[in-house]
Amino acid sequence: MTRQHTFLMTPGPLALNDEVKAEMQYDIGSRDPSFKKITARVRDLIIDLVGGQGAYSAIPMQGGGSYGIEAALASFVATSDRPLVCINGIYGERMLRMLQLRGIHAVSITAPSDRSLPIAEIATCLESDPEITHVCFVHCETTTGVVNPIGSIVELARQNGVRTIIDAMSSFGGMEISARQVAFDVLVTSSNKCIEGPPGVSFVIASLEMLNSNADCTNSFVLDVRDQWRSFEKNGEWRSTPPTHIVQACAKALERLAIEGVVRRGERYSSVRDAIIRATDPYASPLLKPHVRSPVCLALTAGDVIHTQKDLDALYAHLVDYNLYIYTKLHLPTRSFRIGCMGSIDPMWIRLLEIAFEDFFNANRSVQRPSPPPKDRFVEKAM
Numbered sequence: 001m002t003r004q005h006t007f008l009m010t011p012g013p014l015a016l017n018d019e020v021k022a023e024m025q026y027d028i029g030s031r032d033p034s035f036k037k038i039t040a041r042v043r044d045l046i047i048d049l050v051g052g053q054g055a056y057s058a059i060p061m062q063g064g065g066s067y068g069i070e071a072a073l074a075s076f077v078a079t080s081d082r083p084l085v086c087i088n089g090i091y092g093e094r095m096l097r098m099l100q101l102r103g104i105h106a107v108s109i110t111a112p113s114d115r116s117l118p119i120a121e122i123a124t125c126l127e128s129d130p131e132i133t134h135v136c137f138v139h140c141e142t143t144t145g146v147v148n149p150i151g152s153i154v155e156l157a158r159q160n161g162v163r164t165i166i167d168a169m170s171s172f173g174g175m176e177i178s179a180r181q182v183a184f185d186v187l188v189t190s191s192n193k194c195i196e197g198p199p200g201v202s203f204v205i206a207s208l209e210m211l212n213s214n215a216d217c218t219n220s221f222v223l224d225v226r227d228q229w230r231s232f233e234k235n236g237e238w239r240s241t242p243p244t245h246i247v248q249a250c251a252k253a254l255e256r257l258a259i260e261g262v263v264r265r266g267e268r269y270s271s272v273r274d275a276i277i278r279a280t281d282p283y284a285s286p287l288l289k290p291h292v293r294s295p296v297c298l299a300l301t302a303g304d305v306i307h308t309q310k311d312l313d314a315l316y317a318h319l320v321d322y323n324l325y326i327y328t329k330l331h332l333p334t335r336s337f338r339i340g341c342m343g344s345i346d347p348m349w350i351r352l353l354e355i356a357f358e359d360f361f362n363a364n365r366s367v368q369r370p371s372p373p374p375k376d377r378f379v380e381k382a383m
Helices: 018-025 033-050 065-076 090-101 119-128 150-159 208-212 225-235 244-260 262-280 309-320 347-368
Strands: 056-062 083-087 107-110 134-138 163-167 186-190 201-207 297-301 336-340
Touching: 018 244, 033 056, 033 201, 033 225, 033 244, 056 065, 056 208, 056 225, 065 090, 065 163, 065 186, 065 201, 065 225, 083 090, 083 119, 090 134, 090 163, 107 119, 119 150, 134 150, 150 163, 201 208, 201 225, 201 244, 208 225, 244 262, 262 297, 262 347, 309 347
Parallel strands: 083 107, 083 134, 134 163, 163 186
Antiparallel strands: 056 201, 186 201, 297 336
16 A cells, blocks of 8 residues: 655654654664664763753653653652642643652642743742752643743742752753753653654753762662663663664754754744744634744634534544644643644645635534524614
């Protein structure tokens, strides 16, 4: 059966550059010196992108973003700790769930999914509860694409003497993060977002202070970030079989990112996002206000047509007829759906999206539009 490339416009995985995909054609031994060099190159490129030379180390972990987050929480939060989880979306909720499953008594604050995390409320929580040991939050919450103020939150945590663990899946590589300006403790990202690599590997970027600490709270082999780090430092090897083809592709993706630069990549994504807004404007509206809207994905609402998951399923099936693929799930609290702005998106896809939206929404609005009221309905009776 002949297969065609799909026009992938999801918030990850995403459409990959041909050079990146080509790297997965080559077989390589996981303990071969050549693969050790590729792993070392990947680690160096990650640290270069955050300006963390001499103070941080990048530890690749087998598995996607959630694996990396759980590894970081398992390795750097002890069962006796009391982390504060700041939530304004699904991935903040997931961090809390991971901690709870390990029996950790975490506290949390929750904000609406269309607003950034409230600094004043975080400050109040830290001041009123001196037992808090960590602040855990998502930089760019992929649920809606809302951006949280990473610098302000990290500085607030530092002033209160607590550690920070940050989910930067959807921001790393597309939004500037400088370890010199934002002295985070642990930051986690993955290969299949702004790095523009295939899914299957995550990266825990941890301060050397955290890695060298005596704490050893991990009760899992595969999630032990420190042990993985020690193996890399000792002999350059992964402790167990790595996703060799994905790591090779990720090395190429990181090289391309280093050439393009984080700022220019973010500008490219913003340009795609704004073009999608213009293309869909007659039919759907951005959920977020511009000042909290990320460049990586766009949450849209179309309340007169998209009310339920069934409605979105119909739109999704319609877009597939045009070979266009967006994210499949409706976010029920906000009644929003998402289109990704990352990856190798061709401008032609956005033009096709505009045509597909026009066809779908015009047809469905004509079906759902209520009958007009009688002409005399709003005529006031004579006094």
